[in-house]
Amino acid sequence: MLKSLIVSMLLTGCVSSLSAQQSFWKEDFSAGKLPDGWMIVDSTKSAKCEWIVTDQPYPGSFQFEQQAPPIASTSRGYHMQFRPGIVTGEEITKWNQREEYPNGYFQTSAIDCTGKNDVVLKFQHLFRWNNWFTGKRAGLWVGVSNDGVNWKEYNVMDKIPAATQLHAPVNEEINISEVAANQKTVYLRFFWRDIFSWYWMVDDIELTEPFAHDLALEKVTSHQETGNTFTKEDVLKVKLKNVGSQPVDEDFTVTASLNNGQKLTATVTASGHPIAKQEEYEVAFPATDLTLMGSYKIEFAIQYPKDERSSNNVLKANLFAARMNLGKLxxxxxxxxxxxxxxxxxxxxxxxxxxxxxxxxxxxxxxxxxxxxxxxxxxxxxxxxxxxxxxxxxxxxxxxxxxxxxxxxxxxxxxxxxxxxxxxxxxxxxxxxxxxxxxxxxxxxxxxxxxxxxxxxxxxxxxxxxxxxxxxxxxxxxxxxxxxxxxxxxxxxxxxxxxxxxxxxxxxxxxxxxxxxxxxxxxxxxxxxxxxxxxxxxxxxxxxxxxxxxxxxxxxxTGKPFMPAMWMLTMGDADCYNKGEQRTGWPQSTPDVISQVADKYVEYDMPRGWILPNDGYGCGYVKLDSVVTELGKRGFHTGLWTENGVDKIAYEVGKCGTRLCKLDVAWVGEGYEFALNGCKSAFEGIENNTNERGFVWAVCGWAGTQRYSTVWSGDQVSNWDYIRYHIPTITGAGLSAMNAATSDVDGIFGGSPKTYTRDLQWKVFTPIFMTMSGWADADRQPWVYGHPYTDINRKFLKLKMRLNPYAYTYCHEAHTTGVPMARAMVLEFPDDVVTRDTTTQYQFMSGEWMMVAPVYTRKNVRDSIYFPAGEWYDYWTGKTYEGGKWLDKYEAKLDICPVFIRQGAIIPMYPDMNYVGEKPADVLTLDLYPYGNTSFNLYEDDGLTRDYKKGEFARTLISVSSPKGEKGTITVDIAKAKGDYKGRYQERTYLLDVRSESSPSNVTVAGKPLSAISPEAFNAGQEGWYFDASDRMGRVKVRTNRLSTNQDQKIVIGF
CATH class of the missing domain: 2.60.40.1760 (glycosyl hydrolase (family 31))
Structure with missing residues (x-):
């Protein structure tokens, strides 16, 4: 017989009849503050590890395995929270060396239990703990005392293994009559002791009197959930307990209903052997054949007429064989x-x-x-x-x-x-x-x-x-x-x-x-x-x-990847600008993001696209409507970090004009379905309140996430390895149709000027990326490290802006086919066995034509670059490399990211600008590397709304023909636009930047000859052409007057 009882069950399994017990004291923290007379005690020597009253999730790493929704998961209500994980963090070994633990507890004021012959403590809680270097007294201890000095303690952690993420709160019941019954003064204490991380949340604390007659089924004792070896004479056994205040002295039955139709019955002869209060009793059923199936769903039920609580009379169990295989048909x-x-x-x-x-x-x-x-x-x-x-x-x-x-x-x-x-x-x-x-x-x-x-x-x-x-x-x-x-x-x-x-x-x-x-x-x-x-x-x-x-x-x-608006292809900036914390660097409110960040982008002539001004737990926002307006004037779209719901999204999107949701901890509930549904709700929340496109960043992807969200790889420490292993991380995600896959530029922790620049360089050749400030000594804006890094970062961000029509076309291809823009080499060269394994994992194709081999070491040298069949051209120097060979010791000074262009490439580019729409895109540059017959089917729409789904878009087929590997006539055909949309340019100037080792003899546009002109006249906007032998091994530059996009255009370069 036990003197105390601890019954744990998932909150989702609780039934409303629990409330029928006689409750005489409770606290649900709905006031949002510590109740009067309660105390919080921090037992640490050097760190602040206090219990707090909050309605927010655990604010540790956003990693799924370290996340927890607020304890009152239905109401998102206030609760007590202890979060040592954010204090110890990566410093656990140092704490261990000091023999110090982040211990802390909260204690109630005195509770009167006079006249209560039996007392049951009930509460719900949620926790995750790590067993690294735990102390001898490690546990989550619930204490009961009459004087606040001498405590009877119960460890409510011992049923849950270390590092387990609980998605649903646990409902605890502890019979504390031994200390509390008929006592005028009773204190309760919740004590985190001798564990370094991660968190403990407690809510809905209540004292009740037990029912007089209450039997509870606890667990199956004859079998484990899995790994069973079923036999023809199997005996099922289940343990029950008398949790009522009176003994059970009448016979009753327990049934076991199996999903194969069997129903077993066992009789408990309590009349001859009464079951005292708090006593456990094992029930054995008649032997049965369990070899017929590999798994069983069994419902055990107590049939005791006097029982006053039915919710604990039923126990559902799943029993699985160690392994069964399909047999003969x-x-x-x-x-x-x-x-x-x-x-x-x-x-x-x-x-x-x-x-x-x-x-x-x-x-x-x-x-x-x-x-x-x-x-x-x-x-x-x-x-x-x-x-x-x-x-x-x-x-x-x-x-x-x-x-x-x-x-x-x-x-x-x-x-x-x-x-x-x-x-x-x-x-x-x-x-x-x-x-x-x-x-x-x-x-x-x-x-x-x-x-x-x-x-x-x-x-x-x-x-x-x-x-x-x-x-x-x-x-x-x-x-x-x-x-x-x-x-x-x-x-x-x-x-x-x-x-x-x-x-x-x-x-x-x-x-x-x-x-x-x-x-x-x-x-x-x-x-x-x-x-x-x-x-x-x-x-x-x-x-x-x-x-x-x-x-x-x-x-x-499973659904096609979402089609991003063009501004989503520009770099994003995230931090919390509405909370005066040490990590933010200065006390400020949301409007300060304008002067502190947005105006700096303008000052430094830095390309930009979107900003998240409230990226942090409890950050919130003020004056959102005016902030969105002012940021828009500076070329930014505004997004919001969403802690626990989209209930305000109609106001935020429809009235204030936000266009992005970043989802975090509270969105990741029980499993990946919750996360996927959260992405869907946020995405549709945006699109239901505007005709523009949804844009979501989420922490936990799964099949189907590509329909709604960007996935990023987590909160990480930057170093050279961070750059290295993220290359296959992102191309690998693309091989599951995650076109919008990325990681934070230079991580969020650590980092350096060089790793920032090297990381940013290669990511401009991927669709979507952002920086996140506030977690390291240096913020993550591209000007923070000064010269020469500011200039180099600006150079690559401007290149990304110019490449928008190239990237946008490939994002549309991803949207229609599932094929990503950032491609593992095998995706473009599947017949080349070199590309199939990890040999080429640190390089990738950006679209069909650009091969990127990022630098991921301190040295300004890149080794092990592989060129598939054909000729390849250095994007920066024009040097030719033969396919089927390897290149080592490629010199890549800090302002160079190794990029190579595939023969036949057609790369459309927009004019230089710092944000989408800053200038008209009525001048289209075609960066050409002629070889045989190649084409590029340019996709354009309004770049913003969902009207493209109504067929409002245009395709422009650009074809180039030339001899293979020898000098000869180059013909560029620009077909008339197929389709239409609001704002489509009816006329365009075309700039051709054509690789050629020799000067042409003539150039014609629509059969009419163009004049050879000086570079100065060309750059001043005059129609004509010139040849520059010193530019990347030779380039022919051609500028047309404005030509109709509704007619076919032909440009011929003769030799």
């Missing part, structure tokens, strides 16, 4: 011409065709098909007229479409994809689907097969021989920050798991084959194991065969 059902079902015992699995190149495999281990994700990830379940023919080939069923063949083997049930001729294996399961607490598909893989996808994985893009967590694990290298349950293979297939359940993909398994080497040893094969933490399997399969085809298929199902 026992039944086949043709549901329709596109849907087929295969049965093996209780398990059922469907094969469903959506298109000739897309099908779905959906497993129900217990025969009940479930889809928890519903319509959250998949945007289109429509059947698109697949042409499927079926045949029974003896050992397998064959399903043929014009694109591929799906085989379903019968004994045991296994799946494979072949080419349309049923000859070449595309993928094949090495063993049947395995299920239990986790569901795993094991695939055979070839030794030369490579894999991509998995979302944003820190420092990775290619996974052959590697593993990837499909859950957020951290923000350091080799961790996962924005995962996606999707991968694709160079064999020509892709897989999307339709789930929000975390997973793990291991592309490094092996198996013993039924073949021998010549020396008699078994032949070793390669496998991949794809696992998610759920007892169901639901996957969409795509046949490409190209990686670009697969990205298009994947985003047909």
């Amino acid at each position: 026992t039944k086949f059902n043709k549901i329709s011409n596109t849907e087929y079902e295969f049965v093996s015992g209780y398990a059922k699995v469907k094969l469903m065709f959506y298109r000739d190149d897309i099908f779905r495999i959906w497993l129900a281990p217990d025969g009940e098909y479930t889809n928890p994700a519903a319509n959250s990830i998949v945007v289109d379940y429509g059947i698109k007229n697949p042409r499927v023919s079926m045949a029974d080939n003896g050992s397998y069923y064959k399903f043929t479409t014009p694109q591929c063949v799906v085989r379903v083997y019968k004994n045991p049930i296994r799946f494979a994809m072949y080419d349309k001729n049923n000859r070449a294996v595309i993928y094949e399961e090495a063993e049947p689907l395995a299920f239990g607490l986790k569901t795993t598909q094991t695939m055979r893989r070839s030794g030369d097969e490579d894999f991509y996808g998995c979302g944003m994985q820190q420092g990775n893009f290619s996974y052959a021989g590697k593993e990837a967590d499909i859950e957020v694990t951290g923000w350091d290298e080799d961790q996962s920050s924005n995962p996606a349950p999707f991968y694709m293979s160079t064999k020509g297939y892709g897989v999307f798991r339709n789930t929000f359940a975390p997973g793990h993909y291991a592309f490094n398994g092996t198996e013993m084959l039924d073949k021998n080497y010549d020396d008699g040893f078994k032949l070793m094969g390669f496998t991949s194991q794809l696992t998610h933490n759920e007892n169901r399997f639901d996957a969409f399969y795509f046949y490409g065969p190209s990686l670009k085809d697969l990205l298009n298929d994947y985003t047909d199902i």
Whole structure:
């Protein structure tokens, strides 16, 4: 018999009948301040670690595993919060060396429990703790005392392991009658002790009297949740407890209802052996056969007529076998011409065709098909007229479409994809689907097969021989920050798991084959194991065969990347400008962002685009409408960091004119579905209050996030490695259709003048990026470090502005096909085996024509640059490099980021400007590198609104033809614009900047010769041309007069 009871359950499982207990004291902190007579005690020696009353989330790292919503997750209400994690932070080892812990507690005033024979303490709380260097008394201790000196303590942490993120508050009940019953003076204390991090939130503290008759089911004692070995004579056991104030002395029954239809009953003979208050009792059920299924859903229920509280009479449990596999086919059902079902015992699995190149495999281990994700990830379940023919080939069923063949083997049930001729294996399961607490598909893989996808994985893009967590694990290298349950293979297939359940993909398994080497040893094969933490399997399969085809298929199902407004392609600036904290550098309010930051951009002639003036917990804002107006005058759009909801978005967007939401901690609730829905709500909140486009930054990506949000890699310390591993981080995210993927320029912690400049340089060749100030000694504006860094940063930001039509076109391509702008080399050169693995992971293609090889070391030298087939030209010097070769010791002084242009390139550019719309874009520069026949289909719309969805956009096809590798006539054809939109230029001046090693003999526009003129006359705006042999190995410069964009234009450069 126990003298005290601690019952923990998830808040979501509580029932309103709990409130029927006799409550005689409670505190919910709704006043937003510490109650009178309470005390807060900081036990540390050198740091301020106080409990606070707040309605805000834990303000530590934004990393998902360190986030927590406010404790009153429904009301977002006030609660007590202790947050040592933000004090100890990265300094845990130093604290440990000092033998000091960030201990602290709060204590109530005296509570009168006179006349209360039994007293139960109830409260809800949420916490996360780390077991690094914990002390001997480590715990979250709830104390009860009559004098404030001598305490009876209960550790409410011991049921939850270290580093566990609880998404729903825990409801605690502790019987404290031993100390509190019939006492005039009772104090309560909540004490964080001998743990370094992370947080503890406490709310809704209440003292009640227990029910007289109250039995509670606690836990299953005969089986674990997973890892069970079921038998034919299994005995289920469950533990209950008398939590009432009176003994139970009458017989009662407990039932166990299994999801296979069985119902077991056990009788408790309490009349002969009464159950005293606080006594536990184990109930055993009659033996039953549990070998028929791999998992069971069981509902245990107490049948005791006198019980006064029903909410704790029921215990629902899921029991999983250690591992079960699909077995022999026992039944086949043709549901329709596109849907087929295969049965093996209780398990059922469907094969469903959506298109000739897309099908779905959906497993129900217990025969009940479930889809928890519903319509959250998949945007289109429509059947698109697949042409499927079926045949029974003896050992397998064959399903043929014009694109591929799906085989379903019968004994045991296994799946494979072949080419349309049923000859070449595309993928094949090495063993049947395995299920239990986790569901795993094991695939055979070839030794030369490579894999991509998995979302944003820190420092990775290619996974052959590697593993990837499909859950957020951290923000350091080799961790996962924005995962996606999707991968694709160079064999020509892709897989999307339709789930929000975390997973793990291991592309490094092996198996013993039924073949021998010549020396008699078994032949070793390669496998991949794809696992998610759920007892169901639901996957969409795509046949490409190209990686670009697969990205298009994947985003047909999960949604296309959002189409950014053009201003979103410029650099953003974020900080808190409405709170006088030490970290902000000066006491200020929101309007101060105008003089302190926006005017500085103007003063330093620095390109700009958008600003987040309230980036910080509790930062808030004042005078928002006037701030938005003034920032707009200076070329900025305004966004807001959104702590816990979009309830004000109609005012912020519709009235004040904000156009961006950055979502943080309070948005990440229980799992990735909450985060995805938060992105959707913010995105649609913007678009519902303006005709402009939504723009969201979110902390936690998943499949489908690309529809709404930019994903960034987290709050990180900058150094040279930070630059290095973020190159494959961003290109890898692109291989999951995350076109808007980035990281903060130079991180938010640490940093230096050189790492800032080097990091900014390469990111101008990606779609979206920003800086975040306020977390390091130096802020992150591009002028902070002075000369020469200011000038270099300005140079690259101006280049990004000029490249907007190039980037915007590729963002539209991403929006329509899923193919990102920042591309791993394999995406453009899939037939070049050098690009498939990690060999070229520190370089990438920006669109089809620009190859970027960032400098990520202190040296002004870049090694290991690989050139795929063809000629490549140094963007800065014009030097030619031959394809199929490597380049080492490329000299890249601080003002140079290695960029190389692919032969045949067509790069459209706008005039020099510091923000979108500062000047007319009626002069279009075409940076040309002629080689054979190439083209660029320029996309333009109004750059701001959603009218493009109504068809209000224009495409301009620009084609260039010339001899391959030799001097000859260069013809530039600019087709008339197809389509229209408000503000489209009816006329344009064209500036051609053409690579040529020799001077032409003539230039004509629409058949009319242009005059050769001086560079001075050219720069003054005169129509004509000139040749500059000293400019990048030779350039021909051509300027036209204003030409109609509604007519085809032809410019010929003759030699």
